[in-house]
Amino acid sequence: MKGPCSQHTHRHRLIQPSLTDLTAQLRRNSRKITASRQAILNVLRRHQHPLTNREIHAALAGFECDLATVYRNLNTLEEMGMVRRFDFGDGVARFELLTEGDDGHHHHLVCTRCSTVVEIEDCFPAELEAALAARHGFTQISHKLEFFGVCPECRVQKLA
């Protein structure tokens, strides 16, 4: 474990969805406002980094619920467009809370040693999507882009 990676987040979400917004969004989708759901959303609201189901489950304060419930809820929240799922290729899904109207499209720079995550706004591939559509006849094109490398902390650790 390394300390809180304060300075590591490049893109700071300006608007953090409020609890009332979130419950409204749930209600609109005829989803129940359960204690587990609120606890999970609170964990996500407190973290600006992508979290795994297990991490979310571990971070639940006060209210405990089954890990399966966390899994089910994150799938539901993803379907409703309230969270975005990321895949860093390590076989574990990670999630970030989205603000309404924001599709949360961005990418990450992940340290291959300590998994520190930096958010990246740049997204050249988006410019390519139209070209690819024209060239290959594909429609509804999207993409996933993740960067990997060794973060400054890990580099010095190696030297020490």
Next chain:
Amino acid sequence: MKGPCSQHTHRHRLIQPSLTDLTAQLRRNSRKITASRQAILNVLRRHQHPLTNREIHAALAGFECDLATVYRNLNTLEEMGMVRRFDFGDGVARFELLTEGDDGHHHHLVCTRCSTVVEIEDCFPAELEAALAARHGFTQISHKLEFFGVCPECRVQKLA
């Protein structure tokens, strides 16, 4: 299943590694030239698309070996830099044979319905890596980029 996706490959590898090159590469890494190994490499040589362990195992002609052996061999071949692993986010690893000296860096456009794969040469993110290194102090930066969409065949199927 759809027929052989002949015209789907955009980037055709000009040099397909020869069997002798491959065995030489194995020998150089003090790896034994076993029948399973040869059979696996032959499967990879015959396909220009990324294949899963299971697909490779199923495509083994004549020589049969355990699925665990296929898994072990692809890990070994990846370590040796003879194959490249791809991750389309569906929880299954895929592999492509590499030519020596070619790091096989490229990306894919995957149909979200039938999994048809088109190779993509364009790679804007590479230009970004240096900038990211400077901006965030990361080193040894690499990236993974995959495009997803609905291929022409699947689009018409939907209409039919």
Next chain:
DNA sequence: CTGTTGATGCAAATCAATTGCATTTGGTGG
């Protein structure tokens, strides 16, 4: 030909994620 080392088969173990099922609970209309 023979020893050493890597490779293999087979079964069991991991690990993330999902699911069946009985039970509980939020939200709604009385």
Next chain:
DNA sequence: CCACCAAATGCAATTGATTTGCATCAACAG
């Protein structure tokens, strides 16, 4: 405040990809 229904949950069992322990085999170097 009460009754009802759909959604949600706990718990255990399952799935599916991938890995691993272990005993046996087979390359290949000398």
